[in-house]
Amino acid sequence: MRTYDFVAVGVGPFNLGLAALTADLADVDGVFLEQRPEFDWHPGLMLEGVTIQVPFMADLVTMADPTSRFSFLNYLKQVGRLYPFYIRENWFPLRAEYNEYCKWVARQLPSIKWNTRVDTVTHDGEAYVVHTAGETYRARKLVLGIGTEPxxxxxxxxxxxxxxxxxxxxxxxxxxxxxxxxxxxxxxxxxxxxxxxxxxxxxxxxxxxxxxxxxxxxxEYTKLTLEMTSPEYIRYHQALPMEVRDRLGREQRHLYxxxxxxxxxxxxxxxxxxxxxxxxxxxxxxxxxxxxxxxxxxxxxxxxxxxxxxxxxxxxxxxxxxxxxTGYAPRVPSFLEPVRDRIRWDARGRFDVAVDYAIDVTGNEVFVQNAEEHTHSVNAPDLGMGPYRNSVILKGITGREIYKIEQSVAFQQFGAPTADIPRQLVTS
CATH class of the missing domain: 3.50.50.60 (FAD/NAD(P)-binding domain)
Incomplete structure (x- = not known):
C-alpha cells in the first residue's frame, strides 16, 4: 500500500490552503479527503453584497507565499475581474467572491478526493491508516481540518x-x-x-x-489590537494556564x-x-x-x-x-476513537494543542486546523493566519521550513519582560 507523507481530512479554507501550498512541492506527498462533492463555504449565508471581514491578502496562500499561482489576485486576473476590483478600492472581497475563488483553486488540485467520507482511523504500528467506504489510505502524519458544527x-x-x-x-x-x-x-x-x-x-x-x-x-479593528493575530500572541496565549485561556476566550469574543x-x-x-x-x-x-x-x-x-x-x-x-x-463549536470526530490513546487531551476533554498545532503524544504526527481556539485564541478561525499555520504544519510534516515562518511581527510585548526594564525606558 502506498504511504503518503500525510492525509488531510476535511477540505475547508484551511486544508484547501494546505493543498494549494503543497501542490507544486515535488517531494511532499499528501492527499486530502472530503465527504462533500465539491467545495462550498457557508452556502446558507451567501447574502448578496456581504463581504468577508478580512482583507484580500488573507487568501489561501499569500501570507505564506506571495508568488503563488493560487493567490486571490491571480484568480481575479484569470477571470477578468482584477481591474474592476482595483477600481472598487475596497480591501474586503465579497463573501460569494471568496467562495468562487476557493472553488477555482479546488478545481486545480488533483490531490483532493471528493465524495470521500472517513469512517475510522487506525494505526498499524508505523503509520496511520485512514479507512473510507471505498478506499484505504496510509500516511505517516494526519492533518485534521473537519471544521466546526452549528x-x-x-x-x-x-x-x-x-x-x-x-x-x-x-x-x-x-x-x-x-x-x-x-x-x-x-x-x-x-x-x-x-x-x-x-x-x-x-x-x-x-x-x-x-x-x-x-x-x-x-x-474591534484597531491596529494594535490586530497585532493579536501574530506569532508572538500565539506563543503567549498558548503558554497561559488553561483556566486563564478559557476566561480570555469569553472576554475576547468581540475581537473576532x-x-x-x-x-x-x-x-x-x-x-x-x-x-x-x-x-x-x-x-x-x-x-x-x-x-x-x-x-x-x-x-x-x-x-x-x-x-x-x-x-x-x-x-x-x-x-x-x-x-x-449562535455560532459554531469544535468537534472531536468519532473516526479518531481507535487512535484516541495517541492523542493528547486537556482536563476538559478537548485537544491539548501544542504551539505548533500538534495534538498527538509524540508531538509531530497529528495536527489540527481551526480546532485550537481554546489554546491559540483569536488566531484559530482567522483566515489571514491560515497560511502561517499551514507553514508551521508543513515544517512539522517535512522537518524543514518550506515557507518562511515569521517569529516576530508585533511592536508590542504581550507578556511581562524576562528582566527588569532599564530605568531610562520607564516613563512617568
Whole structure:
C-alpha cells in the first residue's frame, strides 16, 4: 500500500490552503479527503453584497507565499475581474467572491478526493491508516481540518428552529410567518437581521433581535489590537494556564465575533429610514439570555423564556419563527476513537494543542486546523493566519521550513519582560 507523507481530512479554507501550498512541492506527498462533492463555504449565508471581514491578502496562500499561482489576485486576473476590483478600492472581497475563488483553486488540485467520507482511523504500528467506504489510505502524519458544527443552545430542543448556517434555504419559509426572532450577537446575526428588516413591509412580520451581550458590539479593528493575530500572541496565549485561556476566550469574543461597524450603522440607518412612515414592527433586546423554549405544535408558535441579566428579570415572548445565530463549536470526530490513546487531551476533554498545532503524544504526527481556539485564541478561525499555520504544519510534516515562518511581527510585548526594564525606558 502506498504511504503518503500525510492525509488531510476535511477540505475547508484551511486544508484547501494546505493543498494549494503543497501542490507544486515535488517531494511532499499528501492527499486530502472530503465527504462533500465539491467545495462550498457557508452556502446558507451567501447574502448578496456581504463581504468577508478580512482583507484580500488573507487568501489561501499569500501570507505564506506571495508568488503563488493560487493567490486571490491571480484568480481575479484569470477571470477578468482584477481591474474592476482595483477600481472598487475596497480591501474586503465579497463573501460569494471568496467562495468562487476557493472553488477555482479546488478545481486545480488533483490531490483532493471528493465524495470521500472517513469512517475510522487506525494505526498499524508505523503509520496511520485512514479507512473510507471505498478506499484505504496510509500516511505517516494526519492533518485534521473537519471544521466546526452549528452550536444550538441547550434550551432549544424542540420545534422547527433554523440555524444561521441554513438561513438562505429557509428564508422564504421564515418570511411567510407572522413573527421572526433572531437570537445571537455576531456578524451573521446582524446580516440576517438586516436582510429580514429590508423586507419587513413586504411580508408584514414582526422582527425581533435578542442577544445576551450588553450591547451590539462592533468588532474591534484597531491596529494594535490586530497585532493579536501574530506569532508572538500565539506563543503567549498558548503558554497561559488553561483556566486563564478559557476566561480570555469569553472576554475576547468581540475581537473576532463582533459586528462590522459599517453593518451596525447600516442597520441603524435602515431603521431610521423606515421609521419615517411610522413605528417599525421590530424589537431589539440586549442583556437578554434565552433560557428555555416551548413549541406549541397546534398554534405553530414558540414561547421563549428570557432573562434580562442587568435587571435580573425573567419574562416571555412568543414567535412563530426562531433563527439561531449562535455560532459554531469544535468537534472531536468519532473516526479518531481507535487512535484516541495517541492523542493528547486537556482536563476538559478537548485537544491539548501544542504551539505548533500538534495534538498527538509524540508531538509531530497529528495536527489540527481551526480546532485550537481554546489554546491559540483569536488566531484559530482567522483566515489571514491560515497560511502561517499551514507553514508551521508543513515544517512539522517535512522537518524543514518550506515557507518562511515569521517569529516576530508585533511592536508590542504581550507578556511581562524576562528582566527588569532599564530605568531610562520607564516613563512617568
Amino acid at each position: 452550536r444550538v443552545p441547550a434550551a432549544v430542543d424542540q420545534g422547527p428552529y433554523v440555524h444561521s448556517a441554513d438561513y438562505l434555504p429557509n428564508k422564504q419559509k421564515l418570511q411567510a410567518l407572522d413573527s421572526i426572532t433572531v437570537v445571537g450577537s455576531g456578524q451573521s446575526a446582524a446580516e440576517i437581521y438586516l436582510d429580514l428588516l429590508n423586507d419587513i413591509e413586504t411580508h408584514g412580520y414582526h422582527l425581533s433581535w435578542i442577544t445576551r451581550s450588553p450591547r451590539y458590539f462592533p468588532m 465575533k463582533g459586528i462590522s461597524a459599517d453593518l451596525v450603522d447600516a442597520i441603524y440607518d435602515t431603521l431610521y429610514a423606515k421609521s419615517l412612515h411610522g413605528q417599525v414592527p421590530t424589537t431589539l433586546l440586549t442583556n437578554t439570555a434565552l433560557e428555555g423554549v416551548i413549541w406549541d405544535a397546534a398554534e405553530q408558535r414558540y414561547t421563549l423564556a428570557l432573562h434580562h441579566a442587568e435587571q435580573n428579570r425573567s419574562f416571555t415572548a412568543t414567535t412563530q419563527g426562531l433563527l439561531l445565530s
